[in-house]
Amino acid sequence: MTGLEVGVFVSLLISTVSASVTEKILITPLFEIGELWINASSMLFGRVTTLLTSVPNPYNVTTYVGVVIACLVIYYGYVLFFVPLNRVRKLGDIGYVNEGSWNKREIANMVRQRRKVGAIPPVYPNGWFPVMEAFTLKTGEVKNVSILGLALAVFRDEKGFAHALDAYCPHMGANMAAGGRVCGDSLECPFHAWKFRGEDGKCTSIPYAEKIPDIAKVKSWPILERNRWLYLWFHAEGVEPFWMPPEIEEITRGEWTYRGRSEHIINAHIEEIPENGADVVHLSQVHGPVIGAGIDLRYMWSELWAFARHSWDAKWEAAPPPDGHIGKITLKHSMSLFGKRFPPIDLTVHGQQIGPGIVYLRFTSWFGNGVYIQSLTPIEPMVQKLVHNIYVTKYMPMCVAKFLMLGEAIQVERDVMIWNNKQYCAKPVLVKSKEDSLIARHRRWYSQFYSENSPQLTFKQETLEW
Numbered sequence: 001m002t003g004l005e006v007g008v009f010v011s012l013l014i015s016t017v018s019a020s021v022t023e024k025i026l027i028t029p030l031f032e033i034g035e036l037w038i039n040a041s042s043m044l045f046g047r048v049t050t051l052l053t054s055v056p057n058p059y060n061v062t063t064y065v066g067v068v069i070a071c072l073v074i075y076y077g078y079v080l081f082f083v084p085l086n087r088v089r090k091l092g093d094i095g096y097v098n099e100g101s102w103n104k105r106e107i108a109n110m111v112r113q114r115r116k117v118g119a120i121p122p123v124y125p126n127g128w129f130p131v132m133e134a135f136t137l138k139t140g141e142v143k144n145v146s147i148l149g150l151a152l153a154v155f156r157d158e159k160g161f162a163h164a165l166d167a168y169c170p171h172m173g174a175n176m177a178a179g180g181r182v183c184g185d186s187l188e189c190p191f192h193a194w195k196f197r198g199e200d201g202k203c204t205s206i207p208y209a210e211k212i213p214d215i216a217k218v219k220s221w222p223i224l225e226r227n228r229w230l231y232l233w234f235h236a237e238g239v240e241p242f243w244m245p246p247e248i249e250e251i252t253r254g255e256w257t258y259r260g261r262s263e264h265i266i267n268a269h270i271e272e273i274p275e276n277g278a279d280v281v282h283l284s285q286v287h288g289p290v291i292g293a294g295i296d297l298r299y300m301w302s303e304l305w306a307f308a309r310h311s312w313d314a315k316w317e318a319a320p321p322p323d324g325h326i327g328k329i330t331l332k333h334s335m336s337l338f339g340k341r342f343p344p345i346d347l348t349v350h351g352q353q354i355g356p357g358i359v360y361l362r363f364t365s366w367f368g369n370g371v372y373i374q375s376l377t378p379i380e381p382m383v384q385k386l387v388h389n390i391y392v393t394k395y396m397p398m399c400v401a402k403f404l405m406l407g408e409a410i411q412v413e414r415d416v417m418i419w420n421n422k423q424y425c426a427k428p429v430l431v432k433s434k435e436d437s438l439i440a441r442h443r444r445w446y447s448q449f450y451s452e453n454s455p456q457l458t459f460k461q462e463t464l465e466w
């Protein structure tokens with residue numbers, strides 16, 4: 001039985017039972033109903049008391065069934081109310097249309113090979129890019145990171161500062177992220193123990209040589225630790241950072257707490273993802289059906305889910321100088337149930353697209369305020385890693401914040417089906433309208449992140465390896 005069928009079955013059962021109960025209630029005098037209620041409640045209370053106070057019978061199988069059920073209830077209750085959400089979907093898990101008896105990996109490979117990507121812009125724009133959530137890099141730890149066409153050794157020195165160095169050692173090419181050790185503020189190569197300082201990449205020690213040549217150094221990349229993320233500055237012309245991602249003070253001050261994350265690997269050009277923010281028409285099309293209708297665009301219009309609908313009202317504009325690298329999004333979300341507004345799910349969102357890799361979506365809701373941090377990093381020319389984190393006011397119950405995070409993740413997964421299969425239209429057929437003109441404005445705004453030497457797609461990878 002699918003989830004849908006179970007839902008239909010349960011609804012029919014409830015309506016049948018409630019119809020017969022209603023009929024009985026109508027023909028039963030009121031005082032008898034009261035008496036029935038009292039008898040039923042005292043019987044239930046008596047049974048629960050007996051259960052809790054009696055010594056379990058070790059020879060009775062129901063004792064063990066009861067213990068297993070109680071453990072499951074406690075475990076899932078604990079997860080629901082105390083553990084932040086972590087929803088991870090790798091490339092191929094979602095966003096492709098099933099074909100014949102192919103497995104997920106084969107379908108992803110096939111679609112990728114036959115894809116006509118279109119005349120895409122450069123694949124790695126300029127700006128700050130998310131590298132990893134800061135808590136995943138412990139003091140003294142080094143990680144191998146492949147993003148933006150770079151091979152990096154990202155490490156946290158003994159004082160707690162994070163650094164990113166080119167991973168390949170200039171001596172004989174060992175990968176310092178594969179077995180290298182953190183020593184003070186430097187990273188020691190695992191092959192012949194040369195040490196490279198995190199701050200500037202200079203070699204500070206060669207165990208068997210007295211003089212260290214000037215050319216013994218690796219490139220050190222600017223790293224910024226902010227909003228519990230590590231960001232790396234990438235600029236094709238080697239320009240130093242000239243803008244910074246703003247700090248979310250509610251997170252720094254600890255007023256908003258972490259309640260979960262989602263992670264999606266997407267097969268698309270990086271610009272397609274933020275372009276969604278200015279594409280106001282797709283909101284009612286792709287994100288209109290209620291989240292229960294699922295993520296498969298073919299089935300989400302089922303009549304079964306027509307009783308509820310999301311509505312969106314959106315605006316996008318570029319911020320004026322000196323914040324020209326920021327795009328401002330205003331979103332109002334509401335929900336209708338059986339044609340009536342259902343305000344508890346209302347959200348007002350004020351978003352900022354900060355360069356090509358970072359989006360903050362601050363929201364206000366019935367249950368409190370918070371922010372989704374959207375972090376986008378190219379791990380290959382046409383493969384993006386998209387992570388969302390949610391931070392909310394402390395008094396918002398964990399299960400509500402997790403529901404908000406899950407709702408966002410499901411909506412993103414519908415976009416993934418579009419992104420994974422689409423072509424980049426360098427010259428889209430836009431009609432004369434407020435809606436389509438926003439897309440053109442977004443493209444003009446985004447073009448500031450490309451420069452003369454921005455890397456272009458030079459080859460197409462034929463297979464998907466992971």
Ligand code: FES
Pocket residue numbers: 169170171172173174189190191192193194
């Ligand atoms: S290869 Fe790194 S020290 Fe020799």
Ligand SMILES: [Fe+2]
Pocket residue numbers: 276282286287411415
């Ligand atoms: Fe979308």
